[in-house]
Amino acid sequence: MVQDSSERLFSQSVEDYVKSIYLLQQDSGSVTTSELAKKMKTSPAASTKMIKHLTENRLTEHTRYHGVRLSPAGEKIALEIIRHHRLIELYLHQALGYEWDEVDAEAEKLEHHISEEFEARIDKMLDYPLTDPHGDPIPTRELEIAPRRGAPLDNSEPGDTLIILRVRDSNPEALRYLKHLEMRLGTILKIIEKQPFNGPITLKIGEKTHSIGRELAGHVFVERYVREVVD
Amino acid sequence: MVQDSSERLFSQSVEDYVKSIYLLQQDSGSVTTSELAKKMKTSPAASTKMIKHLTENRLTEHTRYHGVRLSPAGEKIALEIIRHHRLIELYLHQALGYEWDEVDAEAEKLEHHISEEFEARIDKMLDYPLTDPHGDPIPTRELEIAPRRGAPLDNSEPGDTLIILRVRDSNPEALRYLKHLEMRLGTILKIIEKQPFNGPITLKIGEKTHSIGRELAGHVFVERYVREVVD
DNA sequence: AATATAATTTAACCATGGTTAAATTATACC
């Protein structure tokens, strides 16, 4: 049964579900059973069961047949895991030379198994960083978290000059492709054309132009670029 | 149920049992049910059950009411985990400044959750090391492992000049105490006196003398020191 | 060689986190 380490109060499964609920409810307020099941790659029945279990443990609030949402206690656990995840991602990138498409999978496994000691040491070594390699905010030690920055690239219009602040971390293939197009955090680009019927978006990056599909563009989060970025 | 990652064929429990069998059988050839239960901090019944399971999976050979021993396949898995464990220990020590009494507990948790990629990267970063912070040999990538070096300090006799090659890694308190006495890997010491009836051993380290009990001395592995160590 | 004791195994049970199939509830449409 692999007993929980002394520092851990809940099982890895509970941690994973709570984290997933946090990430899903960021976009939608509350989370449905089937959204959660899809994210966890299990059946809706398993999702229901876990929601029941989480609610009994006061990590979530649930009204039957409607969504689930994290309680303050649940949010705390989610933020702890997300802090682990994003610190580990950045550590792998900075200290071990991982590419940005490789860090998520490794962090996914390690996030449940590091000690507070390890967390503190890599946090210090990275000089208390605020964002991970995909531009997602890292919760502080006090579990305060900055809002996610940027709006989806496919919401912007031709003529806009934009800076990339964040990318969705979930899809390694997409990340590799973006890197290949030299679309990284901080990259400045201009929208040349947006074809109708959800057609491709044409961009200018430096001297080059590329076309990317709407779906990929939805993974890239940008804001208007003004010469001196306000801090 | 936390599905196994793509790189892992067996559960964390199986890995832990197999590793424990490896470590126990180093000293004793084969391992009894209750030795294994004690090491795993479970009941003998649980130990029996797992032995049955391991044997069905051809990781061990078992004759009922007698000991269990690893098959070649089991040994391979044990060495993979031990390689992970010892590389991680050394990495924590060298790259993150962990003390030698802190590395075991952290490595215990991480050893099951790193990828081949991670293993390869820290191995390279550490320049393909051969021993961990306690002087235990690290299996190579091909899973070849050097014999453990040194004989227990309490086997040596007054007058012997010795060098510390290895310490038992299991007991953080003992490790802290040894460090406090400046007994580290490579430390040279001379046995002044060995009191009868399993009494303390008096040592000279540099200009200082200390007395340590037999039990602690059993955790320290040494060899005769000759000016130029043969390589 | 018989027997007391210790070690091992088996049996019956539990919790966790999955599954599929059936029942229930919500919702969208006419």
Added chain:
DNA sequence: GGTATAATTTAACCATGGTTAAATTATATT
């Protein structure tokens, strides 16, 4: 407002890895 469809929940089941108590086997002693 009733009904088809979709979503959710429940029920019955499974595997893993634990537990304690009882049965079995090994061993040590006389």
